[in-house]
Amino acid sequence: MGIVLHVLGWTALSSEAGGNCGRFKGPCPQGLTGVLLLAFGCTFAGLGGLAFVHSALEKRGALPRRRRWSAIIAVVGVLAGVWPGALVYDGLRGQFLEVRWSAPLDRPADVMGAGSWVDGDLVVRARTDRLIGYTTTGTAWTTEVPGRQALCTMSRDVEDGVGLVAWAADGRPCATVVAMDLRTGKSLWQLARTASDRPYGPAMAGDELAVASGLAVFTEPTGLRGVGLREHDERWRLDVEPGCTPAGVAASADQVAMLVSCENAGLHVVVVDPASGRERWRAEVPVEPPMASVALLAARPVVVRAVEEGSRTEDVVISFSDEGQVQARIPRSGPDYDMPPVEQTYWRARPVRPLVVRDGLLIAPVSAPGEDRRTAVAAFSLKTGTQVWRTAIDGDVVTVESTTGGLVVATDRLYLNELSPTDGAVTATLPVRGEWWVHDVDLRKVSDRYAVIASDGTKEPPVVMVG
Incomplete structure (x- = not known):
């Protein structure tokens, strides 16, 4: 979810506000502040969780034989976050006209x-x-x-x-x-x-x-x-x-x-x-x-x-x-x-x-x-x-x-x-x-x-x- 929100959020900032917004740059696109804050939050939470699992496996001596499964789980976890990330992005941004x-x-x-x-x-x-x-x-x-x-x-x-x-x-x-x-x-x-x-x-x-x-x-x-x-x-x-x-x-x-x-x-x-x-x-x-x-x-x-x-x-x-x-x-x-x-x-x-x-x-x-x-x-x-x-x-x-x-x-x-x-x-x-x-x-x-x-x-x- 963090990856999806980062990609969509920074792309929107570039396309809708020329790459910057704020007090002296004009209003930020609708809902974008929440998107980027949640993107960083998900990123830190995901990396922290991954580090915790990695450390636990390493302490149990299971890391070498579990490395392949750990990689598979990480990839599946990233893919599983794509759809929820897109839903959360659309919910925070609200309705748009095209x-x-x-x-x-x-x-x-x-x-x-x-x-x-x-x-x-x-x-x-x-x-x-x-x-x-x-x-x-x-x-x-x-x-x-x-x-x-x-x-x-x-x-x-x-x-x-x-x-x-x-x-x-x-x-x-x-x-x-x-x-x-x-x-x-x-x-x-x-x-x-x-x-x-x-x-x-x-x-x-x-x-x-x-x-x-x-x-x-x-x-x-x-x-x-x-x-x-x-x-x-x-x-x-x-x-x-x-x-x-x-x-x-x-x-x-x-x-x-x-x-x-x-x-x-x-x-x-x-x-x-x-x-x-x-x-x-x-x-x-x-x-x-x-x-x-x-x-x-x-x-x-x-x-x-x-x-x-x-x-x-x-x-x-x-x-x-x-x-x-x-x-x-x-x-x-x-x-x-x-x-x-x-x-x-x-x-x-x-x-x-x-x-x-x-x-x-x-x-x-x-x-x-x-x-x-x-x-x-x-x-x-x-x-x-x-x-x-x-x-x-x-x-x-x-x-x-x-x-x-x-x-x-x-x-x-x-x-x-x-x-x-x-x-x-x-x-x-x-x-x-x-x-x-x-x-x-x-x-x-x-x-x-x-x-x-x-x-x-x-x-x-x-x-x-x-x-």
């Missing part, structure tokens, strides 16, 4: 990921020049962005196997909206929208496209427009007041929300009935405009993130009731925590948001005050703003994914932790076998596997399926 498949590296070497979707067992990764659909075992389809245009924005979600993208030439408004059938990789339709004069560039705070209730919804300088998701027949338009401009849209199954910026009236949230396009209610965002950057995080409940500028600034998440009343104000920096920025701009068309809104909670990775490493995940009530639970995570949290069953948290060493969204309890710890160091990734649950989607797929695989 890499099942990885996509080939991106080429040319200067392209970057722009966003991603999941639909059933299909992962779609967008680049500025193409969209690629992956199954759990390989590439399903590839769709090129025509000509020299670039994919500049995409819907946050998909519905009924359809997602929205838009593309334009560099420096031009993002005006061509395309509905993609994710099952085939082909476009269902495309239309021209009146896009903002703001040229394609770094990621914006607000989404410009959304899908919900069989609708494709997108912003234009004059307001909001809804068309059929599969037929693109126009359903309704909702104009904003003169001097106002849409600044983002979000959608849920039964509600559409639009963020509106007005020159003289500040920032407002306008909530729309997706069936008729009629306004349900509107509410002022309680910030100090115009020196504020506001992102619309969710449509029901309506949740926004506001970052003010100036000497007396607030960086806060604000939630609204179904009647348009402010319910909670959750500061990004509290007495015992700091949240990350609302969006990570290396995903340009669909920025990854580390903040999750679900079940009446705002869930976010947090760090201790003054620390850079986000070593916990915390949940805050969107009704009261109080912290509901907080769970420590072994490692630096890089992303949090909301799934049907709960939450999945990934660290920079690619340790996946499944959490209960109700109380934050860790229901499973699932490290990925091998040595990993990830950043700028999106994590998606795909059937019974996980897709690790890299922003920069030129040095690491753009998509890795583990399970």
Whole structure:
């Protein structure tokens, strides 16, 4: 058993942690400390037992005639320890995820990921020049962005196997909206929208496209427009007041929300009935405009993130009731925590948001005050703003994914932790076998596997399926 545990343990240390781990080298692979301690313990016990038997036989003068049997017993003893050693190793290490498949590296070497979707067992990764659909075992389809245009924005979600993208030439408004059938990789339709004069560039705070209730919804300088998701027949338009401009849209199954910026009236949230396009209610965002950057995080409940500028600034998440009343104000920096920025701009068309809104909670990775490493995940009530639970995570949290069953948290060493969204309890710890160091990734649950989607797929695989 000692031999087996030594071989497996030191091999794991080399392959999963580069040969060293500890306080100043990063966390050790799961269960490896116990494996190596037991390996030394079994080794010393085995050698001690062998020495004792050898000494006893020697004292009785039986060693010369028993030497062959002693060697046979030693060999049999070693072989008999192989299977128990493997069982003990697996028990101490716990459950692991294995890499099942990885996509080939991106080429040319200067392209970057722009966003991603999941639909059933299909992962779609967008680049500025193409969209690629992956199954759990390989590439399903590839769709090129025509000509020299670039994919500049995409819907946050998909519905009924359809997602929205838009593309334009560099420096031009993002005006061509395309509905993609994710099952085939082909476009269902495309239309021209009146896009903002703001040229394609770094990621914006607000989404410009959304899908919900069989609708494709997108912003234009004059307001909001809804068309059929599969037929693109126009359903309704909702104009904003003169001097106002849409600044983002979000959608849920039964509600559409639009963020509106007005020159003289500040920032407002306008909530729309997706069936008729009629306004349900509107509410002022309680910030100090115009020196504020506001992102619309969710449509029901309506949740926004506001970052003010100036000497007396607030960086806060604000939630609204179904009647348009402010319910909670959750500061990004509290007495015992700091949240990350609302969006990570290396995903340009669909920025990854580390903040999750679900079940009446705002869930976010947090760090201790003054620390850079986000070593916990915390949940805050969107009704009261109080912290509901907080769970420590072994490692630096890089992303949090909301799934049907709960939450999945990934660290920079690619340790996946499944959490209960109700109380934050860790229901499973699932490290990925091998040595990993990830950043700028999106994590998606795909059937019974996980897709690790890299922003920069030129040095690491753009998509890795583990399970």
